[in-house]
Amino acid sequence: MxxxxxxxxxxxxxxxxxxxxxxxxxxxxxxxxxxxxxxxxxxxxxxxxxxxxxxxxxxxxxxxxxxxxxxxxxxxxxxxxxxxxxxxxxxxxxxxxxxxxxxxLEGMWTRRPSAEHCRAVGAALAGMHLAVRDYAGERRNALSVDAWRGLFEGAGPRAGEVEEGLPAEIEGELRALESGWPQGLPSGVIHADLFPDNVFFLSGELSGLIDFYFACNDILAYDLAICLCAWCFEQDGAFNVTKARGLIDGYRSVRPLSEAELDALPMLARGAAMRFLLTRLYDWIHIPDTSFVTKKDPREYLRKSRFLRQVRDVREYGIEREGLPA
Amino acid sequence: MxxxxxxxxxxxxxxxxxxxxxxxxxxxxxxxxxxxxxxxxxxxxxxxxxxxxxxxxxxxxxxxxxxxxxxxxxxxxxxxxxxxxxxxxxxxxxxxxxxxxxxxLEGMWTRRPSAEHCRAVGAALAGMHLAVRDYAGERRNALSVDAWRGLFEGAGPRAGEVEEGLPAEIEGELRALESGWPQGLPSGVIHADLFPDNVFFLSGELSGLIDFYFACNDILAYDLAICLCAWCFEQDGAFNVTKARGLIDGYRSVRPLSEAELDALPMLARGAAMRFLLTRLYDWIHIPDTSFVTKKDPREYLRKSRFLRQVRDVREYGIEREGLPA
Missing domain, CATH: 3.30.200.20 (Phosphorylase Kinase; domain 1)
Structure with a gap:
């Protein structure tokens, strides 16, 4: 801002x-x-x-x-x-x-997303993924799994100032992500930053998407995983399965997810939480307090990361694995 | 902002x-x-x-x-x-x-005021002074001559950090202002903050005034003196007599200034410079550097104050005392 x-x-x-x-x-x-x-x-x-x-x-x-x-x-x-x-x-x-x-673009971003907002966002994201299939441009994701270790090292030993034991916790999770990161999933141009302030609604209907300045080529389902992090947690940190179901089912209503994509979603969501944890951590440590940039608390994504690490199967997000949503 | x-x-x-x-x-x-x-x-x-x-x-x-x-x-x-x-x-x-x-209100504030802009601002200010004559509301000016000593004391001993000798210099000027402040001049509701960002222009014409949240009852010519400080100095600190003439003559073309008002203008302008020097000094010292408020450099108004103290007569602003402007 x-x-x-x-x-x-x-x-x-x-x-x-x-x-x-x-x-x-x-x-x-x-x-x-x-x-x-x-x-x-x-x-x-x-x-x-x-x-x-x-x-x-x-x-x-x-x-x-x-x-x-x-x-x-x-x-x-x-x-x-x-x-x-x-x-x-x-x-x-x-x-x-x-x-x-x-x-x-007319419309307003919602400060209080509902499950219906999440469903609309999922559908719009899938619509974007279909629409970009024949876009010729390519851009490497400079903030994907292969970049996280560098970000972590860039944050340096001061990561422990945010919370005791944080460096060891991140190190462990980074190893799990690096070794378990899904391969061979459908890829294409993703938005990569579809947070609530980048989605406009008008009279309850989604009226448009903005801010494509993180867009890049990556796994399509990773974009959905980013939305899961950005839209489906409450202010108090609680995960809202009704919103997650809305988001994923909204997505699937436009672009079905394969078995492999559903299998990979929990690991992709852990990755998404790590990506925002690390960039926030980096900014937290490197942006001087006298700066006019609002620094976002990295601990929000630490809490999300901890929750998402417990998830073994997409059904824990509140969705059915089989068949299209109603 | x-x-x-x-x-x-x-x-x-x-x-x-x-x-x-x-x-x-x-x-x-x-x-x-x-x-x-x-x-x-x-x-x-x-x-x-x-x-x-x-x-x-x-x-x-x-x-x-x-x-x-x-x-x-x-x-x-x-x-x-x-x-x-x-x-x-x-x-x-x-x-x-x-x-x-x-x-x-359509229009844009000008980042580079010209003498013609100044003339238009002078005329609009005089128009406002005529228009408020029958406004029933009253509000004391909490930032007029009787408030400056309190502001100065509020800034405290740290005023010397801005420039060595500054406290003594302000003290001397405050005494001159308190003893020499004009009495009995025409008064009414003034804007009191008509800086360039509060005046809109459209295709070279003044399209409106905004931000009346410092408006108060005070000497009308003091409002003109504030504009003299705000509009007639260049970025490098030089006083621009062409702009000052435009401002004052623009004002006089709508509301003539009496002999007494012209006599008082140099002292009122010194007061205006002191008012902005002191509020900026106060903010400079009291607003923490971690704040998201942009702190304005008090030295800009120190330089203006020093220039304005040398002025003995309004003719030094580039205007004629007698007769209406052409």
């Missing part, structure tokens, strides 16, 4: 001259997106989101992300659509940063 | 049910206003600003501020207009805070 770069109006007006959006009427920095600066922009031609890519995003990845959103929107999936300039590249430059203009 | 309080959508929908604005379509926290949480809200009935009043604003003052905006808008001055609910008070409650809905 941040606006890292401010933009003077004459510079913005010059940037917008490339587009058929009419006269600029207003723009306001919004608290959306953690990696980039975002502005809600009103012009005579409509309402838009202007994104300035900050240095944490690799410039070489931007064509993959923008192409992905164009591909998804072309398939009818509701997501921000990069606006095409009259001529030249979709990606421009503003205030010394790569910048692009996107259509505005 | 902040969003201090987040709002769950069901709570917001319940709040909005009091208004004839139709279905809620989206809301996003915006980086606008330093004292309150602001959301840009889209509903079927239009675009609005939702303000949640945080604890730094005295709840008892809210009817004065809201009444003032209603009064000004009623006089044709462009400012956010509090939206009336179908029944009940303009001021509601949301997420445990007083909250109100305002019309959305």
């Amino acid at each position: 941040a606006v890292y770069t401010d933009v003077p109006e004459p510079d913005l007006a010059a940037f917008l001259a490339r587009y058929d959006v009419g006269r600029l009427l207003s723009y306001k920095g919004i608290a959306e997106g953690v990696e980039n600066s975002n502005f809600l922009l009103r012009a005579e031609g409509g309402t838009f989101i202007l994104t300035l890519y900050e240095k944490r995003v690799n410039r070489d990845d931007l064509p993959f992300f923008i192409g992905l959103m164009e591909h998804l929107a072309g398939k009818g999936l509701s997501c921000p659509l990069p606006v095409q300039p009259r001529e030249g590249e979709t990606l421009g430059e503003l205030a010394g940063r790569p910048a692009a203009l996107f259509t505005f | 902040a969003v201090y309080t987040d709002v769950p959508e069901p709570d917001l929908a319940a709040f909005l049910a009091r208004y004839d604005v139709g279905r809620l379509l989206s809301y996003k926290g915006i980086a606008e206003g330093v004292e309150n949480s602001n959301f840009l809200l889209r509903a079927e009935g239009g675009t609005f600003i939702l303000t949640l009043y945080e604890k730094r604003v005295n709840r008892d003052d809210l009817p004065f501020f809201i009444g003032l905006m209603e009064h000004l808008a009623g006089k044709g001055l462009s400012c956010p207009l509090p939206v009336q609910p179908r029944e009940g008070e303009t001021l509601g409650e949301l997420a445990g805070r007083p909250a109100a809905l305002f019309t959305f």
Whole structure:
């Protein structure tokens, strides 16, 4: 949640001259997106989101992300659509940063997800997985199982400051994940960060997905495992099987999961918990307290990791293994 | 620039049910206003600003501020207009805070004010001073000359950490201000914080004023003196007489300044510089570095204060004393 770069109006007006959006009427920095600066922009031609890519995003990845959103929107999936300039590249430059203009997506992210929200998210995620099958772009997941040990070592000996014994606990779980990580499952482009603040609802219906800046190629069911971590735990840390059933059955109603994918889901969910535990731990230790970035407590994902390690079979998530959901 | 309080959508929908604005379509926290949480809200009935009043604003003052905006808008001055609910008070409650809905004002604040911008601001300020003459509300200025010594004492001995000798320098200037502060000048409701980020322009024309949450009763020409501090210095600290002439002549083109007001302006400008120097100094010392509030450097106003102390007559601001501007 941040606006890292401010933009003077004459510079913005010059940037917008490339587009058929009419006269600029207003723009306001919004608290959306953690990696980039975002502005809600009103012009005579409509309402838009202007994104300035900050240095944490690799410039070489931007064509993959923008192409992905164009591909998804072309398939009818509701997501921000990069606006095409009259001529030249979709990606421009503003205030010394790569910048692009996107259509505005109505809707609001839900601060209190219900089982019905989870079902809709599962269905939308599966819809995305089907829609990207013919997307030509590829991007390696820099935060998958082979990267976790490096993140852990980067956190260093201070991991023990978060909780006594944490380094040994992570070491043990990392070994289990590295040796037991599923192979040969259906893969493709995944969202990889489909948290509640990246899913919009309008009058109870899912109205769109945003923030594709972690998207990458990986195991499809791992994306579902990330949602399991992000959507199905209560504030007090309790796992909610009704929400998990909604999420997984919503997914299966659009894209069935194979036996192998169902078998792998508990290990993938442990991996998802580890991925967010490690990035939060890394940030917790490395971001100075004087920074203006809100640091998220890594212990939330430590608790989730501990719960998910106990799960032996997907039925413990509240679902039936056989047959499609009702 | 902040969003201090987040709002769950069901709570917001319940709040909005009091208004004839139709279905809620989206809301996003915006980086606008330093004292309150602001959301840009889209509903079927239009675009609005939702303000949640945080604890730094005295709840008892809210009817004065809201009444003032209603009064000004009623006089044709462009400012956010509090939206009336179908029944009940303009001021509601949301997420445990007083909250109100305002019309959305098109336009952008200028990051690079020109002399023409300054002229327009001067004229708008004078227009506001004329428009409030029959506003019944009253609010004491808690940050006027009689409050500065208390602020200085509140900053305490650490003022010397900002610059050696600063406490003695402030003490000397405070004595000069307390003994020389003008009496008997025309008074009324002033904006008291008309910085560039509180004035919107659209295609070069001033489109409105916002953020009336420092408004209070005080000397009218003191409001102009605050603008002189806020608009007429360059980034490098140099005073720009062309901008000052634009500001003052713009003001005089709508509301003429008396001889007594012109005589008093240099002292009022020294007071304005001291007021912002002291609040910034206070915040600099008292706001912890781990806070998410951006602390503004008090030395900017120290430099302005030093310049303004040298001015003996308004002609040094680049204006003519006699006659109306061309």
